[in-house]
Amino acid sequence: MAMAVCRLSDSLVDELLQVAAEVGSSTVCDAKVAAALDKADGLSRFADAFAFPTLHLEGENACEDGRQAVYLCGNSLGLMPHKAREYVNEELEAWAKSGVRGHHEGKRAWLWINERVTDGAARLVGAKPIEVEVMNSLTMNLHVMMAPFYRPTATRYKIMYEAKAFPSDSYAFASQVRMAGFDPADALIAVAPRDGEYTLRTEDIEAAIAEAGDSLALVCFSGIQYYTGQLFDMPAITRAGHAVGAKVGFDLAHAVGNVELRLHDWGVDFAAWCHYKYCNSGPGAIAGAFIHEKYAHDAELHRMAGWWGHNKAERFLMEPEFVPDPGAAGFQVSNPPVLQTVAVEASLEIFDEATLPALRAKALRLTMFLELALESALGSDHVLSLQFTKPVEAVHAALEAAGVYCDVRKPDVMRIAPVPLYNSFSDVLRFVELLAAAVKSEADV
Secondary structure, three states: OEEOOOOHHHHHHHHHHHHHHHOOOOOOOOHHHHHHHHHHHOHHHHHHHEEOOOOOOOOOHHHHOOOOOOOOOOOOOOOEHHHHHHEEEHHHHHHHHHHHHHHOOOOOOOHHHHHHHHHHHHHHHHHOHHHEEEEHHHHHHHHHHHHHHOOOOOOOOEEEEEEEEEEHHHHHHHHHHHHHOOOOHHHHEEEEOOEEEEEEEEHHHHHHHHHHHHHHEEEEEOEEEOOOOOOHHHHHHHHHHHHHEEEEEEEOOOOOOOOOOHHHOOOOOOEEEEEOOOOOOOOOOOOEEHHHHHHOOOOOOOOOOOHHHHHOOOOHHHOOOOOOHHHHHHOOOOOOOOOHHHHHHHHHHHHHHHHHHHHHHHHHHHHHHHHHHHHHHHHOOOOEEOOOOOOOHHHHHHHHHEEEEEEEEEEEEOOOOOHHHHHHHHHHHHHHHHHHHHHHHHOOO
């Protein structure tokens, strides 16, 4: 098994080794170390806010039937906050009791339901409320954002993104250049890592942007690469794109709720994200979009207009001329789905209480603990997304049979995502122990 290098911080290593020494262990791969870290974890109480899958195991694992799963798949679908069920049920009850009057009365008047989540979503991405709207789905929001920010000319028409981007992004880029009359083979630039490397160097991205120069209309990278887990230097990419006159946007699917973002301060033109991964808002949850404040009052900006983006003070006058609401709200197309929106509300309340700086600090400790435990258990000194030389499906199946939730991306990568809101150091240790057993089992076959 090979793994991409991701040494986070020597100080974190020293901190974890110090804990191991204090409990009398020579390695962090020890239940005593995990227990000590869990005891000191000021965020551990938030796990009680979530519903965990319950195991129903068979065969040699049957003795653990009913045990809580080790859920390390928040990068794909976050766990359900108990509040989400409560809030959704409240709106179902409001619908049952009030019918259409629910738009104007009750605990959450539906006409203004999006305003209940705007401020919280803005805090998650480091934005002003006028710059953020919760709407649509992620890929749809990329299309909505490219209407104003991909305005190709005969000479400036290219889009740059990272190679092996999430396929939906590359599909969206290709469709946009085709609609503009260009050939994707010419108009799309996918920047790949150097030979033998797994991740992109920031200087290589900057050099590629400079080389493309004034042929570049749009730069749109992921905030965090979905396959490798690389956190891109978004401020540097934004500066480089703007330096050649391009617009710059980001797909924040794996970044929002995971790392601290400063979209306004970085000067990013636009961004789009989903809320069903680290933001724990349910499968297919309504997504989010950011448009920088400098565009907030530009009524001439090209857009895919719809009635919910019309000036809300006059929306129900049903006038034929579109007058956009200022900021991101003016890019709404239809009224937001209430049940999905209140699920986002339930999640954002948890983030406000836990705070992103505290969550990020724990996330780094969890990840470093995972790295060190893997080194100890498997004898490797390279850790990030796990890339297997053995059949990854067989290892994954063994983990699933033992009650571990994680996911596989073909051909040979397993993604592991300890989430600081609900995962413990003991969860991580149990995963490492089960992974080591599964890898050994495959080696013995």
